[in-house]
Amino acid sequence: MKATAVRVRRALAMRSGDGLLRGAVWVLLALVLATLVGQLTGAGGRPDAIVGPRLQPPGSGWLLGTDNLGRSLLPRLLQGIGTTLLLSTLAVACTAVISTALGVVAGYRGGRTAELILRIGDVLYSFPAIVLAVLVAAVLGPGRTTALAAIVLVTVPLMTRMVGVAARAVARREFVTAARISGVSAPTIMLRHILPNVAGTVAVQGTYALSVGILVEGGLSFLGYGVQLPDASLGLLIQEGGLYMVGAPWLIVAPGVVLVAAIMAINLVGDSLRDRFEPRETRSLV
Amino acid sequence: MSEPVLELDDVRVVFKRGRGHTVTAMDGISFRIAAGETLGLVGESGSGKTTTGAVALGLRRPTSGTVRFLGAAQGRRRPRGARAGAVQAVLQNPHWSLNPRLAVADSVAEPLAAVEAGRLRTHHPAALRILDQVGLPASFAQRLPHELSGGQRQRVAIARALITRPSFIVFDEAVSALDVSVQAHILNLIHDLQTEHRFAALFISHDLAAVRYLAHRVAVMRTGQIVELADAHRFYTAPRHPYSRQLLETL
Ligand SMILES: Nc1ncnc2c1ncn2[C@@H]1O[C@H](COP(=O)(O)OP(=O)(O)O)[C@@H](O)[C@H]1O
Ligand SMILES: [Mg+2]
Numbered sequence: 001m002k003a004t005a006v007r008v009r010r011a012l013a014m015r016s017g018d019g020l021l022r023g024a025v026w027v028l029l030a031l032v033l034a035t036l037v038g039q040l041t042g043a044g045g046r047p048d049a050i051v052g053p054r055l056q057p058p059g060s061g062w063l064l065g066t067d068n069l070g071r072s073l074l075p076r077l078l079q080g081i082g083t084t085l086l087l088s089t090l091a092v093a094c095t096a097v098i099s100t101a102l103g104v105v106a107g108y109r110g111g112r113t114a115e116l117i118l119r120i121g122d123v124l125y126s127f128p129a130i131v132l133a134v135l136v137a138a139v140l141g142p143g144r145t146t147a148l149a150a151i152v153l154v155t156v157p158l159m160t161r162m163v164g165v166a167a168r169a170v171a172r173r174e175f176v177t178a179a180r181i182s183g184v185s186a187p188t189i190m191l192r193h194i195l196p197n198v199a200g201t202v203a204v205q206g207t208y209a210l211s212v213g214i215l216v217e218g219g220l221s222f223l224g225y226g227v228q229l230p231d232a233s234l235g236l237l238i239q240e241g242g243l244y245m246v247g248a249p250w251l252i253v254a255p256g257v258v259l260v261a262a263i264m265a266i267n268l269v270g271d272s273l274r275d276r277f278e279p280r281e282t283r284s285l286v
Numbered sequence: 287m288s289e290p291v292l293e294l295d296d297v298r299v300v301f302k303r304g305r306g307h308t309v310t311a312m313d314g315i316s317f318r319i320a321a322g323e324t325l326g327l328v329g330e331s332g333s334g335k336t337t338t339g340a341v342a343l344g345l346r347r348p349t350s351g352t353v354r355f356l357g358a359a360q361g362r363r364r365p366r367g368a369r370a371g372a373v374q375a376v377l378q379n380p381h382w383s384l385n386p387r388l389a390v391a392d393s394v395a396e397p398l399a400a401v402e403a404g405r406l407r408t409h410h411p412a413a414l415r416i417l418d419q420v421g422l423p424a425s426f427a428q429r430l431p432h433e434l435s436g437g438q439r440q441r442v443a444i445a446r447a448l449i450t451r452p453s454f455i456v457f458d459e460a461v462s463a464l465d466v467s468v469q470a471h472i473l474n475l476i477h478d479l480q481t482e483h484r485f486a487a488l489f490i491s492h493d494l495a496a497v498r499y500l501a502h503r504v505a506v507m508r509t510g511q512i513v514e515l516a517d518a519h520r521f522y523t524a525p526r527h528p529y530s531r532q533l534l535e536t537l
Binding site for chain 2: 175182183184192
């Protein structure tokens with residue numbers, strides 16, 4: 001326990017030294033806080049209330065402007081951020097569980113088990129993400145469940161492969177061989193020795209999967225297969241905004257900026273986690 | 287001499303390297319090791335020493351030949367389970383000999399928990415006793431591997447190997463990565479522990495000086511074959527095989 005506390009403190013100390021990372025974490029915190037406050041206190045107004053004339057530029061009664069029905073964009077944006085983040089996080093949590101289990105088993109067992117798991121992953125991975133997502137929509141019909149399932153299906157193959165490769169490397173270590181010689185059972189070896197030593201990879205890949213998840217949700221909702229009206233999500237808002245891009249550009253700019261900022265911030269967090277867990281690779285930004 | 291702890295008889299191990307290409311890592315290997323005895327296994331890298339260790343431990347099934355442990359031939363199925371706790375190993379890389387996420391006491395307790403069941407924690411008292419025997423005070427028990435030196439880590443690895451009172455231990459390049467002065471301490475420790483616990487040992491090393499310190503008998507391996515197997519004293523004073531002489535000249 002003490003050792004863990006020391007490690008956490010050390011990680012935080014490094015974290016506060018990294019300005020870029022700190023900025024990224026602030027952006028994400030701000031997004032989460034804004035949606036929470038918006039949903040819980042109703043600040044910014046009800047998302048479905050008609051507050052003024054149609055397609056008004058940002059003004060006093062409607063801080064981010066109004067849409068084609070005269071609804072204020074701000075509460076709809078907050079609602080959309082919430083939907084998108086919640087959906088993607090939930091989906092990536094599912095992905096993390098599935099991929100970690102498959103990756104650890106494939107990495108430890110090796111041989112035919114690993115072959116089978118990775119082959120199936122390769123087949124899925126060879127489809128472009130959005131094609132896979134639309135296929136899911138064709139089977140399940142549009143909606144939140146579809147968005148969730150699509151994100152899981154798109155993110156599982158890569159994460160499974162990365163965790164599998166990491167688990168394979170750990171399985172070759174002397175302490176795993178020594179445990180096998182001592183007669184420690186395979187499930188115990190996977191839980192006690194492999195899993196804790198691939199946790200870093202899971203964290204890094206989970207972060208990247210989250211940004212992919214947000215993109216997939218955006219893409220699906222944009223195409224009309226994801227989150228449905230009158231609900232809002234970033235993808236849906238961008239799709240709506242696109243229809244009035246010339247006359248009311250604020251409708252697409254606001255959700256677009258949020259989407260890009262969220263994805264950049266998440267990738268920055270991922271990069272810095274990767275730097276910490278896999279120090280040999282250089283960072284991709286800066 | 288008493289009944290051997292371990293006996294290999296004409297063991298061959300052939301690895302397939304794809305496209306009909308094969309490597310014979312063990313080519314008709316026979317030897318026996320008695321309780322309290324150390325067989326030194328020397329030879330250059332790639333000569334088949336580690337494969338021999340894996341076969342001796344029951345980790346790898348030979349292509350042909352027999353392996354007897356305490357008189358019983360290695361079973362066809364699940365060769366490991368039956369020997370749990372009776373055989374142990376101390377392996378090369380001190381950096382990875384311990385799980386970086388497990389405290390020392392947990393690592394040492396693990397083999398005992400595997401044999402006697404129960405949580406790691408319930409075996410901590412036994413772990414502390416054995417840690418004391420390898421020269422590590424109780425203050426080390428809750429440390430993580432990255433807080434230890436290479437020599438200390440190998441002491442922990444030795445403690446872990448000893449905790450189940452095994453009758454046979456394989457040391458595969460167990461001191462090769464350590465500084466010479468640290469090596470001497472660890473070799474001394476192994477020697478004393480063997481005198482006390484009387485385990486049979488296969489001491490694998492490419493370093494003839496380290497082997498000389500511990501081995502009662504020495505086997506020289508080259509490309510999967512034992513070219514000379516002799517009493518240690520005789521081997522170091524009057525090696526017979528030209529390859530043995532060549533190796534000893536570099537000492
Ligand atoms: N799992 C394996 N698959 C294929 N070839 C192997 C395997 N393990 C060892 N070998 C080969 O067998 C030979 C002996 O290897 P090894 O026993 O590790 O030698 P040493 O420990 O003396 O360096 C080498 O040629 C090595 O490449
Ligand atoms: Mg070797």
